[in-house]
Amino acid sequence: MIPFATYAPDRSPFDPEATDSLENVLPIQGGYGPFPSFRALSQPLPERPQGSYLGYVNNGNYVLVVGTKTKLLMFDGTTLTWTDVSKPGGYSTADSERWSFAQYGSWLIATNSVDPVQYIDLNSPVQFADLSADAPRAKLVGTMGDFVMLSHLNTNQRMVQWSGLNQPQFWSPRQRSSDFQAFPDGGEIMGFAGGVNGCLIFHAESVREGNLALETSMVMTFKQTLTNHGCMAPKSVVATGSGIYYLSDDGFYRYGIPPVGIGVERVDNTFIDDISRQEIYNVYGSEDPNRKIVYWAYRSIANTLENSYDKVLLYHYGVDRWSLLKPNRIMTGLIDATTPGFTLDSLSSLGIPLDQLPYSLDSRAWSGGTPTIAAFDTDWRLGFFSGDPLQAVLQTGDVELTSGSRTIVTGFRPLCDASSVSGRSAAKDRAGSPRNWKNPADVSAKTGLIPARTSGRFHRFEVTVQADQPWSAIHGVDPEGQPEGQQ
Incomplete structure (x- = not known):
């Protein structure tokens, strides 16, 4: 053979x-x-999706929140519609920006670098509200231990600032362990990945590790671990159980010291030749933890539709192999999502005849409880890669x-x-x-x-x-x- x-x-x-x-x-x-085909499921969003987050509530239940230019919306899996949970007056997200989300306990915190930082309690979600009048406006939000971290601030793109200890609404520097740190080099902050005791800060030209130092007056310490090597696309940073993956200026990597080039002599050069340089910033990463796969969606040179993706590079980190997806559908987003779980009775309540369901009855899209790969099509409808094979x-x-x-x-x-x-x-x-x-x-x-x-x-x-x-x-x-x- x-x-x-x-x-x-x-x-x-x-x-x-x-x-x-x-x-x-x-x-x-x-x-x-x-690999299963994409099938749209939801009703369309009122505007183009510009970021999303799958928040965990409890007992295997999740809530999907999507940000658009003027709204924050929550997916209603029982009706396949979208509920507007924006604060009064809405938002003013720039066309070139994306919402960034982070979960802190039961709170979901969101920022779009223009409006005040937002939050909502996922246990009783009604409406987003301003997190704090003192919180800086920033491009990225994450968590590190009991702190909320904001990075790439509007006032300084190389700065991070964090909340008070276990007080996400307190932002007065040098009080209650809240503080900020401006970095002198490395370029603008492009990505953030936080953990219980530390974080990674991806600059355009370097990478830093942050660690908690609560026993000292410094609260946190930062160390530059990689120089002349950074991240080119904020949404390309994907944190998994096997490591943190990202796109640098010369290809795809798993973070380490030194970094591990997972695309070297495999896909890096082909990818760079197939994408316009101005589109690299918009490469969108996601993970399917059940399949042990990281995905990077991108707009190829052949695709003339702005703000869309027509190809997906797939990296199976379990077997260290690549593949290329051409899903036959131009997408406007690639995300993790789940449904609330359906029975035959609840499926009938959707008003879709069983012989016209977009997925088979045993599809993961109906089972709920386990995140799987999903996307938005050009009609801004949420769907899953759970159809018949491509x-x-x-x-x-x-x-x-x-x-x-x-x-x-x-x-x-x-x-x-x-x-x-x-x-x-x-x-x-x-x-x-x-x-x-x-x-x-x-x-x-x-x-x-x-x-x-x-x-x-x-x-x-x-x-x-x-x-x-x-x-x-x-x-x-x-x-x-x-x-x-x-x-």
Whole structure:
């Protein structure tokens, strides 16, 4: 069997273990599985989404809050509509800005760098309100231990300021452990990831670690751990149980000292060539913890629709492999979301006939309680990647089937449990010659063989698994042929 290669378009075309063509599949150990299609579910938002947060309430229940230009809205999973929970008068979010959210206990705190910092109690959500008259206006909000942290302040883009100890509404510096810190170097603050005892502050040109020092008068200490290396996209920072991932100016990394380049010699160069430099700032990261996957959605050069994403790079940190998603739907956001959980009775209350449901009855989208990957389409409707599988396209690398000789191939069998599969093969007479692709053909229901007569020194095989059919795994191809000589 020739296994399907890992997705690494940056590598040499002579590397048989790498391919530049691998779409809409989920990496698994030793192979690939299907990736579900996007299906819209909710009623549309009144405005373009500009940030969201999935807040945890209790007993496996979550609340999804979305920020737009003038509103903060809460998703009502029982009616699939949106409830306006904005403060009176609304907001004035800039078109180029996004809302930043952080949860502090049962409070959800939000900032858009223009309006006063907002908060709402998720246990009894009615309406957002100003957090404090003393809290600075800032681009980013997070938490560190018992403190609320604001960073990239309007008055200084290299400054952080934190609340009083366990007092998120107290912001008078040098009182009750509240204070601020302006950093002299590293560039503007681009991202923040907080924890119980420490935090990471991502600048444009450096990274700092912050640590609690409550036993001292300093309260917190900060140390620059990486220089000449920072973060290029605020929403690219994704904190997971296996580490913190982010986009730097030369590719994708997992934080460490030194940082671990997860995209080096795999996807970094291809990504940089496929995205406009002015769009790098808007790259949007998210995580699916159940699948152990980090996603980065981006707008490719071919996409002419502003404020949208047409491609998604997928990194499975459990098996250290990449894939590329082309979801056949341009999106305006990529987020974590969940539903409240539905039964057959509650599904009928939605007014959607069972035979017209966007997802199968056993889909994770209906079960609730577990966050899964979701998105907004260009109609600003929330939906989940829980539909039938997308069309998958996989290629092997260029392989020499007979060492030192040509091979004539008569066909190949894909190792896949899908019923509707087609494929094609290509051959090259020498390493530097172009590939000669043959016409695609369907797999034989009788023999399981895809006919593909090709002759050459190097061969490549492509399999297409048609959309909207059930399947679970594909691993490689088993070619049939024989040596043909050296000329």
